[in-house]
Structures are given as structure tokens and as C-alpha cells.
Amino acid sequence: MISISRPIIEDEERQAVLEVLETGQLAQGPRVAMLERRFAEQCCTKHAIAVSSGTAALHLALLAHGVGPGDEVITSPFSFVATASTIMMTGAKPLFADVREDDFCLDPASVRRLLSPRTRAIIGVHLFGQPFDVDAVSRCAADAGVPLIEDAAQAIGGRYGGRPVGSFGTGCFSLYATKNIMCGEGGIVTTNDGILDEQVRLLRSHGASQQYQHVRLGYNLRMNDLCAAIGVAQLAKLERFTCRRRENAAFLDARIQGTKLPRELPGRYHVYHQYTVRIERDRDGVAARLHHAGVGTGVFYRTPIHKQPFVREAVGDVSCPVAERLANEVLSLPVHPSVTDQELLQVVTALNGAVRGA
Ligand SMILES: Cc1ncc(COP(=O)(O)O)c(C=O)c1O
Incomplete structure (x- = not known):
């Protein structure tokens, strides 16, 4: 049977995992930091933050932008469930704009009809690897004065007008086993905003600004060094x-x-x-x-x-x-x-x- 997806695991991935096992540093450590640096370079962003999944990336991006109960977030109904379930995890309500026939992505005219004073963010999805109409959807977000979040889970390496996806708004990527590059389970948030970077880092690790100092409610949504080592090897390919x-x-x-x-x-x-x-x-x-x-x-x-x-x-x-x-x-x-x-x-x-x- 010709399978619909197949992770590619070669000598580099095997070697990278063995090296981490030999160091004994299995939890978040230097490999995570290395993956973050290389991912930011790939996406031409100032920051990249590694987390435990694409779902965690979306959830934490929304929380870091201050999305919560009473807010509305406009997104696409034609996507994986996490695009919208993460909105609900914050207590906000997802509003579904329709998509276009030609790219299967958000229809900007449909987005515009849903804008209201309750709109708190827009999540566009670069579905199946094709970037959405970033110019038109960004204009909707700018007119409403809300952030654009890019669900780029399926689109690492994609470009719009020559610029990498994940560099227009807050990028959310997945490194799940079947994605274009993978690490088993993992996710990345990309941003040029230093405050957002800091907030996502806090949120992924119990809101801790330093060991056992918890400045906000947070989670354990960290990536580990074994996964990051695979991610670094894959990114090179x-x-x-x-x-x-x-x-x-x-x-x-x-x-x-x-x-x-x-x-x-x-x-x-x-x-x-x-x-x-x-x-x-x-x-x-x-x-x-x-x-x-x-x-x-x-x-x-x-x-x-x-x-x-x-x-x-x-x-x-x-x-x-x-x-x-x-x-x-x-x-x-x-x-x-x-x-x-x-x-x-x-x-x-x-x-x-x-x-x-x-
Ligand atoms: C469009 C989209 N968004 C979000 C996700 C969630 O990513 P993950 O499975 O890494 O949590 C996926 C993964 O399938 C996806 O395809």
C-alpha cells in the first residue's frame, strides 16, 4: 500500500537522539534552544519558542495575546479541530468565516462580515501547505486592531510574496510525526514581539520567571531535548x-x-x-x-x-x-x-x- 504519509528517519535523526541520551539531559535544554534559534532563522523572525505540540502553540499564542472569556476569534472551519478548540480552551468563542474554493483558506470577505468590537484575534490557516491570502486577512486584522495568528502547522517552508509563513503575525507550527518536518510531537511559536516571546515562555512552563517563582498561571507544555534533536536534524533537510x-x-x-x-x-x-x-x-x-x-x-x-x-x-x-x-x-x-x-x-x-x- 502506498501510504498517505511516512516520517523520514535517517542516520542524522538516530545519531542526534543517541547523543542526547548520552548527555543524560532529556528535558528541555540546549537542543531546544538550538531548534529555537534555527527555526527563527528559517522563518526570518526574532523569536521562536518550542512547545509540546502545534495545539500548545496555538493555545499559548492566544493566551499570550490576552484572549479569554467574552472574546471572539475569527477562524476557518475547514481545518484540523485544534485551530478552533484552542480558542475554546481560552474561554473565547470561535466565529467561523467561510473559505475560498481556489485555496481552501479563509475568505477575507467572509472574515470582514464577522468583525465586531468583540473580535480579539483572527487565526488564518495555511491549509495543506498553501499560504492563505495574507495581505487581505492582515488588512482585516489591522482594521479591527487585533493580532493575526497564522496556523502554519501544515506549511513550514511556505512563502507568501517571498516571505516565510509565520513571519506575518504570530506563527504556530506543528512538528507532529506526519508533518513536512517532524520530531514526533512538538510545536513552535514564532514572533517578532519580545513581550509575546516572554509570555509564551512563561506560559509553557508553569508561569515561572525563575525556578519556583511563578508570576502567572501557566502549564507544562515544554518540548524535550530528544524531540528537539530530531527537529534540528529534520530542519536541515x-x-x-x-x-x-x-x-x-x-x-x-x-x-x-x-x-x-x-x-x-x-x-x-x-x-x-x-x-x-x-x-x-x-x-x-x-x-x-x-x-x-x-x-x-x-x-x-x-x-x-x-x-x-x-x-x-x-x-x-x-x-x-x-x-x-x-x-x-x-x-x-x-x-x-x-x-x-x-x-x-x-x-x-x-x-x-x-x-x-x-
Ligand atoms: C492545521 C492544523 N492546526 C493545528 C494542528 C495541531 O498540531 P498538533 O497535532 O501538533 O497538536 C494541526 C495538526 O494536525 C493542524 O493540521
Whole structure:
């Protein structure tokens, strides 16, 4: 079976973990500091703070921006649940703007309609590796006088107008095992704001300004040095991995027929965390035929966040027609760096055949 994702673990990652084990310094230490320095360089930001997951990155970014009960945060319903559940963790209410057909990301016009004096932040999602319309969404945030948070969990290495994602607002990245680079479980917050940097550092470690001195309520959401060592090794390979993903996407673009393909929009550098096509008729039947032909696929996301039971209970009935239609049509195909050309051909043949037969 050609899998939809496969972490790449090579000698560098193995060696890095063994070195940490030999030092005996397993908790947050010098490898975390090294990953933070290199990540900040990669994103062209002044600061990067390593935390235990992408979810922790979003949660702590929101808290550091002062989001809390009574506030509203506007975001996308077409994303992983953590994009909005982290808003609810702070006690604030998520408001769902619809997404665009062409990039699956926030529709700025829909965002603008939801702005109000209660708006406290906007979270845009660089979904599947394609940056969202940063200019238009930033303008909404600036007009409302609220921070822009970039959910860049799927888009490390992506660029908008030549600038790295995570450098426009407060960047939140995931290093979960299936991401473009990974460390098992991990996350990073990026920012140019020294105060935000300080607050996220406090929040990730029990609000401690120094050992056993707790200046605010905090959590234990630290990254450990074993994970950070893997992250450092992976970051060094980001360019290679990204080039291979983009080559694989171009290979699929050139050969798939009769299916709506993902499109890299002008000014955006797509890093193809997922290669997501749209199957307008019998998507699940097509996926089953691909599975039968040995091709693994993924449906991200079958249920938009505003339709998840616990979210619906909190925010009531919300309508986002584009997100709802996409949820019925999207199908992600293998595009990760370890898929071979022969496997890609197998994907193409199986998909073209399955779509013709649908
Ligand atoms: C868009 C998006 N946001 C947030 C997250 C949460 O990251 P993590 O799984 O590292 O907590 C993910 C991870 O799947 C994601 O894809």
C-alpha cells in the first residue's frame, strides 16, 4: 500500500537522539534552544519558542495575546479541530468565516462580515501547505486592531510574496510525526514581539520567571531535548523535502485527468503538505477503488469544525457553504518525499481509472 504519509528517519535523526541520551539531559535544554534559534532563522523572525505540540502553540499564542472569556476569534472551519478548540480552551468563542474554493483558506470577505468590537484575534490557516491570502486577512486584522495568528502547522517552508509563513503575525507550527518536518510531537511559536516571546515562555512552563517563582498561571507544555534533536536534524533537510514534494505535485499535475487539481496561486509558495484533489461525484467510492489498487488516500476534513458535535453545542448552527461542499469532495493523495516516481504513476493510473469508472 502506498501510504498517505511516512516520517523520514535517517542516520542524522538516530545519531542526534543517541547523543542526547548520552548527555543524560532529556528535558528541555540546549537542543531546544538550538531548534529555537534555527527555526527563527528559517522563518526570518526574532523569536521562536518550542512547545509540546502545534495545539500548545496555538493555545499559548492566544493566551499570550490576552484572549479569554467574552472574546471572539475569527477562524476557518475547514481545518484540523485544534485551530478552533484552542480558542475554546481560552474561554473565547470561535466565529467561523467561510473559505475560498481556489485555496481552501479563509475568505477575507467572509472574515470582514464577522468583525465586531468583540473580535480579539483572527487565526488564518495555511491549509495543506498553501499560504492563505495574507495581505487581505492582515488588512482585516489591522482594521479591527487585533493580532493575526497564522496556523502554519501544515506549511513550514511556505512563502507568501517571498516571505516565510509565520513571519506575518504570530506563527504556530506543528512538528507532529506526519508533518513536512517532524520530531514526533512538538510545536513552535514564532514572533517578532519580545513581550509575546516572554509570555509564551512563561506560559509553557508553569508561569515561572525563575525556578519556583511563578508570576502567572501557566502549564507544562515544554518540548524535550530528544524531540528537539530530531527537529534540528529534520530542519536541515527542509529544503530537500520541500523540493521533492513540489516535484511530486508537478508530476501529478501533469498526468491526472478529469479531476480538479490543487493550484498554487500567484505569489504563493505551496509546500504540498497534502496534494488535495476534488472529486465531485462519489468521492468515497473513488477512495475505495484507490485503496483496492494499493493507493492510500486521506479525507481532510470530512466534517468541518463548525459541524463537530462539541463545537455545535457551543456556537449553535452556523452555515459555511463552501467549506461544507469541500468536505464532501476533497481527497488527498500521496505526495510525501519518499513516494517514488513508479508509485506516483500507480497513483495516477488508479485515480484516472477510478474517476472514469465513477
Ligand atoms: C492545521 C492544523 N492546526 C493545528 C494542528 C495541531 O498540531 P498538533 O497535532 O501538533 O497538536 C494541526 C495538526 O494536525 C493542524 O493540521
